Amino acid sequence: MENSGLTEPHLEVSVSRRARVGDIDVRRALPRKGRRTVGAWCFADHMGPVDVTERWGLDIGPHPHIGLQTVTWLIDGEALHRDSLGSEQVITPGQLNLMTAGRGVAHAEEATGHYRGTLQGLQLWIALPEETREGPPAFEHHAALPTSDAGGVVSTVLVGDFKGLVSPARHDTALVGVDLSLHGSTSLPLRTDFEYALILLEGHVAVNGITLEPGKLGYLHEGLDEIGVDVRNPARAVLIGGEPFPEPIQMWWNFVARTRSEIDRAYSSWQSPDGRFGEVSSSLPRITTPAPYWQPGSSQSAPPSVAEGP
Ligand code: MN
Numbered sequence: 001m002e003n004s005g006l007t008e009p010h011l012e013v014s015v016s017r018r019a020r021v022g023d024i025d026v027r028r029a030l031p032r033k034g035r036r037t038v039g040a041w042c043f044a045d046h047m048g049p050v051d052v053t054e055r056w057g058l059d060i061g062p063h064p065h066i067g068l069q070t071v072t073w074l075i076d077g078e079a080l081h082r083d084s085l086g087s088e089q090v091i092t093p094g095q096l097n098l099m100t101a102g103r104g105v106a107h108a109e110e111a112t113g114h115y116r117g118t119l120q121g122l123q124l125w126i127a128l129p130e131e132t133r134e135g136p137p138a139f140e141h142h143a144a145l146p147t148s149d150a151g152g153v154v155s156t157v158l159v160g161d162f163k164g165l166v167s168p169a170r171h172d173t174a175l176v177g178v179d180l181s182l183h184g185s186t187s188l189p190l191r192t193d194f195e196y197a198l199i200l201l202e203g204h205v206a207v208n209g210i211t212l213e214p215g216k217l218g219y220l221h222e223g224l225d226e227i228g229v230d231v232r233n234p235a236r237a238v239l240i241g242g243e244p245f246p247e248p249i250q251m252w253w254n255f256v257a258r259t260r261s262e263i264d265r266a267y268s269s270w271q272s273p274d275g276r277f278g279e280v281s282s283s284l285p286r287i288t289t290p291a292p293y294w295q296p297g298s299s300q301s302a303p304p305s306v307a308e309g310p
Pocket of ligand 1: 065254
């Protein structure tokens with residue numbers, strides 16, 4: 001496919017690593033060593049597809065976050081979000097849950113109890129900028145998002161704007177997140193001031209002769225105004241992008257901060273609850289973790305090369 005970008009698209013492919021969140025195997029596409037952020041996007045887990053049964057479902061107990069937004073997007077199934085703001089929200093495919101942690105929030109992700117079938121989805125994190133990262137927590141649910149069906153692709157805009165469609169979701173930096181259901185070869189318009197990553201969920205696509213499949217992320221540097229995507233069979237992907245994040249971030253467990261001491265304070269506020277994270281009304285047990293490895297006497301093993309956590 002002809003490409004009219006300002007520079008040739010060179011796709012840097014990385015393989016997601018396997019991780020476990022609760023009882024679910026996930027493919028963690030971000031962060032990667034050497035590629036910690038794409039715009040302000042700093043974490044991407046593709047969970048499932050797995051079967052929800054009478055005895056097994058999503059059950060991620062209450063845990064804290066600071067300095068980020070969580071974006072929950074389901075491909076199949078349903079889940080129940082509860083948080084320390086009192087939110088209780090079922091989410092189904094096509095809908096968006098967006099939680100802004102700011103200075104601190106806690107939440108749980110549960111099974112709805114009655115759903116049986118396939119569960120598959122994405123959990124993405126967005127690092128908050130200096131101006132809002134210590135602001136108040138908030139939660140948004142969007143029951144419907146703008147969608148277009150043109151040129152071989154159904155595009156649903158999760159965050160930001162794409163092809164003239166604007167998501168109502170809050171964002172504090174210039175970024176975009178789009179779900180792409182590809183049923184033919186197409187070209188995707190890009191912003192030259194954004195870097196991007198394409199995360200494959202189902203099927204295969206090729207960009208400039210390089211093939212992506214589930215479990216792989218393809219990164220594109222700034223400077224492109226479009227990319228051609230070759231698709232032989234239906235494929236599903238998410239495109240994330242944004243202005244390169246200007247501030248170095250420190251990520252540990254569920255926290256995005258700037259310094260270790262900020263993380264130390266958040267950790268102790270969760271271990272010995274002091275009200276910072278509030279209470280989540282959930283029957284699941286609170287999730288805890290060993291102290292950060294840099295703390296004296298920590299039982300946490302060797303420094304992880306990339307952040308861990310749900
Ligand atoms: Mn979480």
